[in-house]
Amino acid sequence: xxxxxxxxxxxxxxxxxxxxxxxxxxxxxxxxxxxxxxxxxxxxxxxxxxxxxxxxxxxxxxxxxxxxxxxxxxxxxxxxxxxxxxxxxxxxxxxxxxxxxxxxxxxxxxxxxxxxxxxxxxxxxxxxxxxxxxxxxxxxxxxxxxxxxxxxxxxxxxxxxxxxxxxxxxxxxxxxx
Amino acid sequence: xxxxxxxxxxxxxxxxxxxxxxxxxxxxxxxxxxxxxxxxxxxxxxxxxxxxxxxxxxxxxxxxxxxxxxxxxxxxxxxxxxxxxxxxxxxxxxxxxxxxxxxxxxxxxxxxxxxxxxxxxxxxxxxxxxxxxxxxxxxxxxxxxxxxxxxxxxxxxxxxxxxxxxxxxxxxxxxxxx
Numbered sequence: 001x002x003x004x005x006x007x008x009x010x011x012x013x014x015x016x017x018x019x020x021x022x023x024x025x026x027x028x029x030x031x032x033x034x035x036x037x038x039x040x041x042x043x044x045x046x047x048x049x050x051x052x053x054x055x056x057x058x059x060x061x062x063x064x065x066x067x068x069x070x071x072x073x074x075x076x077x078x079x080x081x082x083x084x085x086x087x088x089x090x091x092x093x094x095x096x097x098x099x100x101x102x103x104x105x106x107x108x109x110x111x112x113x114x115x116x117x118x119x120x121x122x123x124x125x126x127x128x129x130x131x132x133x134x135x136x137x138x139x140x141x142x143x144x145x146x147x148x149x150x151x152x153x154x155x156x157x158x159x160x161x162x163x164x165x166x167x168x169x170x171x172x173x174x175x176x177x
Numbered sequence: 178x179x180x181x182x183x184x185x186x187x188x189x190x191x192x193x194x195x196x197x198x199x200x201x202x203x204x205x206x207x208x209x210x211x212x213x214x215x216x217x218x219x220x221x222x223x224x225x226x227x228x229x230x231x232x233x234x235x236x237x238x239x240x241x242x243x244x245x246x247x248x249x250x251x252x253x254x255x256x257x258x259x260x261x262x263x264x265x266x267x268x269x270x271x272x273x274x275x276x277x278x279x280x281x282x283x284x285x286x287x288x289x290x291x292x293x294x295x296x297x298x299x300x301x302x303x304x305x306x307x308x309x310x311x312x313x314x315x316x317x318x319x320x321x322x323x324x325x326x327x328x329x330x331x332x333x334x335x336x337x338x339x340x341x342x343x344x345x346x347x348x349x350x351x352x353x354x355x
Contacts, residue, residue: 102272
């Protein structure tokens, strides 16, 4: 095993704390990455960052399609939960919402991400078919935001909608606890 | 000297995410950095096989996946007797931003935490962190992995400061007594 190749004797890079109770062994493995890649130092490689930002810019035309695919998957999971509102279906819906939260933020739909986050909070806090109405309100809101291509995080209507849904989730979870 | 001196063309990176669009985005960013060897896996089982077959230098890993999660993978990579590299740097890429999730990721043995949205600068800075500021490794009865003690403010390479999870004082000495 790789660990057996580590030095066994005590060195400045390796120390044991509290050997009489629960020992903690701390050691610094050789920095193989640094040795392999060379270079480096302070500061970031701005040329590489610019190249990558351009690559992301080139991909942006695909972002809306990607988010739409995630919204479609969310809708399928919603339908699965409506048909059979058990823990597995709720888990699938939660995962789809969680994915959408991260993806929508990355792909330029911050308010869709905010609503997806609210949906996850709901699904994380309570279980069962009684959630369906509020789930539907979230899914519909996300569909509208993406369909209307709302990318501005300050869009007044969408912000109000998101805040309203967050409030409803808070109320429902408070009723549970 | 800037990071331009890195030979990213020598770097082997595995990207693990069940969302094909996220894998494509991350891979495009890595390609633009000059990384030539990028392996993509859509689930933990495939990632586990690829890790042992291809021996990546760095792993970018999603947390929430169907079946086994990213955390399950981290625990296997760190502690399984079948792991080919228990020290492999793992950058956790996730929609989670709460403090308890950062703690859970670190308790599993993650090196760096990258909260979505994914940005070019965030990917670069986490890569730079595992290259330039590797954490010491710790072995206790209950944990093996990178030292979870928070580094100084100047060195901090955790989540973006905009979210509350940025300050996570997890101390391995404390954890050992817990």
